[in-house]
Amino acid sequence: MAQYDVIIIGGGPGGYNAAIRAGQLGLKVACVDKGVNGGATLGGTCLNVGCMPSKALLHASEMYDAAANHFGELGIDVKPSLNLTQMMAQKATSVGQLTKGVEFLFKKNKVDWLKGSGRIAGPGKVEVAGPDGKSETHEAKNIVIATGSEPSPLAGVEVDQVRIVDSTGALSLPKVPKSLVVIGAGIIGLELGSVWRRLGAQVTVVEFLDRITPGMDTETAKTFQRALTKQGMVFKLSSKVTGAKIGKSDVSLTVEPVAGGAAETLTADVVLLAVGRRPYTDGLGLESVGITPDKRGIIETDHWKTSAPGVWAIGDVTHGPMLAHKGEEEAVACIETIAGKAGHVNYGVIPSVVYTSPEVAWVGQTEEELKAAGRAYKAGKFPFTANSRAKINHETEGFVKVLADAATDEVLGVHMIGPQVSEMIGEYCVAMEFKAASEDVARTCHPHPTRSEALRQAAMGVEGWTMQA
Numbered sequence: 001m002a003q004y005d006v007i008i009i010g011g012g013p014g015g016y017n018a019a020i021r022a023g024q025l026g027l028k029v030a031c032v033d034k035g036v037n038g039g040a041t042l043g044g045t046c047l048n049v050g051c052m053p054s055k056a057l058l059h060a061s062e063m064y065d066a067a068a069n070h071f072g073e074l075g076i077d078v079k080p081s082l083n084l085t086q087m088m089a090q091k092a093t094s095v096g097q098l099t100k101g102v103e104f105l106f107k108k109n110k111v112d113w114l115k116g117s118g119r120i121a122g123p124g125k126v127e128v129a130g131p132d133g134k135s136e137t138h139e140a141k142n143i144v145i146a147t148g149s150e151p152s153p154l155a156g157v158e159v160d161q162v163r164i165v166d167s168t169g170a171l172s173l174p175k176v177p178k179s180l181v182v183i184g185a186g187i188i189g190l191e192l193g194s195v196w197r198r199l200g201a202q203v204t205v206v207e208f209l210d211r212i213t214p215g216m217d218t219e220t221a222k223t224f225q226r227a228l229t230k231q232g233m234v235f236k237l238s239s240k241v242t243g244a245k246i247g248k249s250d251v252s253l254t255v256e257p258v259a260g261g262a263a264e265t266l267t268a269d270v271v272l273l274a275v276g277r278r279p280y281t282d283g284l285g286l287e288s289v290g291i292t293p294d295k296r297g298i299i300e301t302d303h304w305k306t307s308a309p310g311v312w313a314i315g316d317v318t319h320g321p322m323l324a325h326k327g328e329e330e331a332v333a334c335i336e337t338i339a340g341k342a343g344h345v346n347y348g349v350i351p352s353v354v355y356t357s358p359e360v361a362w363v364g365q366t367e368e369e370l371k372a373a374g375r376a377y378k379a380g381k382f383p384f385t386a387n388s389r390a391k392i393n394h395e396t397e398g399f400v401k402v403l404a405d406a407a408t409d410e411v412l413g414v415h416m417i418g419p420q421v422s423e424m425i426g427e428y429c430v431a432m433e434f435k436a437a438s439e440d441v442a443r444t445c446h447p448h449p450t451r452s453e454a455l456r457q458a459a460m461g462v463e464g465w466t467m468q469a
């Protein structure tokens, strides 16, 4: 029986970052991971079946779409043909390099990777069932649960990963479906729907709510929906899927208006079920330390401490947005707290991104949240049509909107839709961490010509002196 300062269960962005930080701080640390989707690689959902493979396909399909539909206007005449096998192979190669990278970082930081399924076997004990069927029990002063999440099911819609797929299946379709129905207009559904639309599928998105991407600033979400509709995506909002029948070559979905009324049947070659994710704690032995997750399966924490002494939880398995960088933040804070330092996460400054085209990125509060909180604010907005770099690149869709406190000018929220905004939101994360006023950004020199000038011009707009629109 090995003895550790910390054993982390789960090797995704929460778990692997916790393990690396623990190693850096000189703690004796192990990370138990059973791999995802039958594989035996580190990196969790994010690296294996989440962030990274989805971004690989988003990038490749965007290039294909550009070559097919947009190169002509730049004076480049080409007729691309799709090699889906190679597109999937390059995705697998990149993912493989990334998961190996985590393995390397484990070695570098003296983290023991315990391969297999981990179960808490009472206070301070973790039993690991290895791939060879043998079990070992290890002792730890601290146990960090970082077991992540899994796709949420929907009654009446059985995933078979052939005709009805979840996000994992949608990352590896063997051919482009003629028609794809996506159930759920959240980030994952719209990203993967975009991939297959660009590659040739007719995509219909069915959403229960009367809007897409809940949580996104409403004005931004409306602009986003208009952009996706223009690209050919069809939306059926305020609609619920109540059943699915898998046929020989297609799926029939029963769809009803949420407000009541006649049901209709939608048929599609493939259906992607993307109605959200739920915490994953199967077989974890939580009962052995008296932890009971809430109704949604979430493990309750206070500063990453669970109700059981010496047991901590981070990432998708606990409260907050299910995002890799949120898990990473919590990993560092949790381990630093364990090591006697002052761990801290600023939950008000966790950015969100949709990696479609245009991209959407935001941080802080939406206009609706500020109104609901009764907070007086001023807004500055700048369209990419007035940004010179966006103009010469023919990428003028979208805007940047900065929301700042009416009295103090502190930046409270930033919402961007447009080209490469995922790469620019970090500027406002830094500004908000430093409690910057919008004027601080408005008076900061930005390089010309760049899209980042739109960030500055929007900040100028808060005080009403946007100069370039």
Ligand code: FAD
Binding pocket: 009, 010, 011, 012, 013, 014, 015, 016, 032, 033, 034, 035, 036, 043, 044, 045, 046, 047, 049, 050, 051, 052, 054, 116, 117, 118, 119, 146, 147, 148, 149, 167, 168, 188, 280, 282, 283, 284, 314, 315, 316, 317, 322, 323, 324, 325, 326, 327, 355
């Ligand atoms: P996970 O990454 O889920 O890792 C948990 C690990 O624990 C897994 O390896 C699992 O096998 C292992 N495990 C579970 N139970 C046990 C056990 N008992 N014993 C041993 N091992 C166990 N987030 C972003 O920030 N940006 C994105 O662009 C993004 N894109 C996404 C795209 C898709 C298609 C999906 C599905 C998700 C995406 N996410 C994205 C979300 C992101 O993947 C998750 O928020 C993140 O992976 C959560 O990290 P985690 O460490 O909490 O858990």
